[in-house]
Amino acid sequence: MEGLLIRHVRLSDAAQLVSFKKSVSAESKFLLTCPDEVEDLIDQRRMITLYLSDSRRIFLVAEYDGQIVGIITLSGSSRRRIMHKGELGISVRKQFWGKGIGSALMEEALQIAKEKGFKKIQLEVMSNNHRAISLYKKFGFEVEGVKKKAVLIDNEYIDLVMMGKWLED
Numbered sequence: 001m002e003g004l005l006i007r008h009v010r011l012s013d014a015a016q017l018v019s020f021k022k023s024v025s026a027e028s029k030f031l032l033t034c035p036d037e038v039e040d041l042i043d044q045r046r047m048i049t050l051y052l053s054d055s056r057r058i059f060l061v062a063e064y065d066g067q068i069v070g071i072i073t074l075s076g077s078s079r080r081r082i083m084h085k086g087e088l089g090i091s092v093r094k095q096f097w098g099k100g101i102g103s104a105l106m107e108e109a110l111q112i113a114k115e116k117g118f119k120k121i122q123l124e125v126m127s128n129n130h131r132a133i134s135l136y137k138k139f140g141f142e143v144e145g146v147k148k149k150a151v152l153i154d155n156e157y158i159d160l161v162m163m164g165k166w167l168e169d
């Protein structure tokens with residue numbers, strides 16, 4: 001998408017990220033956070049600081065026309081037995097779905113993850129989130145298991161699908 005910029009998060013993004021997260025959580029039922037559960041500005045600043053100061057974490061934003069329209073995060077552990085893995089999260093504003101922003105974020109994050117020495121990326125996705133599952137399969141993620149009835153939305157239990165991707169050397 002022309003004019004799209006994928007970059008690392010900055011502390012000055014905090015306020016915009018709070019409203020971004022409130023919007024995406026209201027627009028989509030595929031996220032675990034409800035709009036009223038989104039972190040406030042102070043916690044958002046704390047979270048950005050953590051990502052910026054921890055080499056086992058990645059936080060990228062997709063910026064279009066000065067607005068944050070998508071984000072991707074990858075969280076690794078400092079514990080040696082599991083430090084080869086990172087947990088991925090991604091979201092894009094609804095009006096921008098299907099324009100390649102999710103793919104652009106994924107491509108950049110996977111590249112940085114490889115450079116940082118991650119060996120495996122894993123994630124969890126609701127079983128009815130077909131768009132996200134297509135995106136993950138396109139990037140080589142495979143289904144590794146299912147957590148049954150792990151989420152409750154509007155009185156309906158939904159399975160969580162665990163997916164993983166081994167990063168080639």
Ligand SMILES: CC(C)(COP(=O)(O)OP(=O)(O)OC[C@H]1O[C@@H](n2cnc3c(N)ncnc32)[C@H](O)[C@@H]1OP(=O)(O)O)[C@@H](O)C(=O)NCCC(=O)NCCS
Pocket residue numbers: 028030031090091092093096097098099100101102103104124125126129130131132134135138
């Ligand atoms: C999942 C999400 C990040 C995808 O972002 P996006 O910017 O729409 O992704 P892209 O435009 O790069 O499309 C990625 C792939 O999705 C698939 N896709 C696109 N439209 C689709 C549709 N209507 N139905 C099913 N799959 C679709 C395609 O495989 C596409 O790749 P292709 O166009 O190269 O074939 C975005 O829809 C989103 O934020 N959803 C709400 C939050 C969410 O579900 N996050 C993931 C939680 S695990």
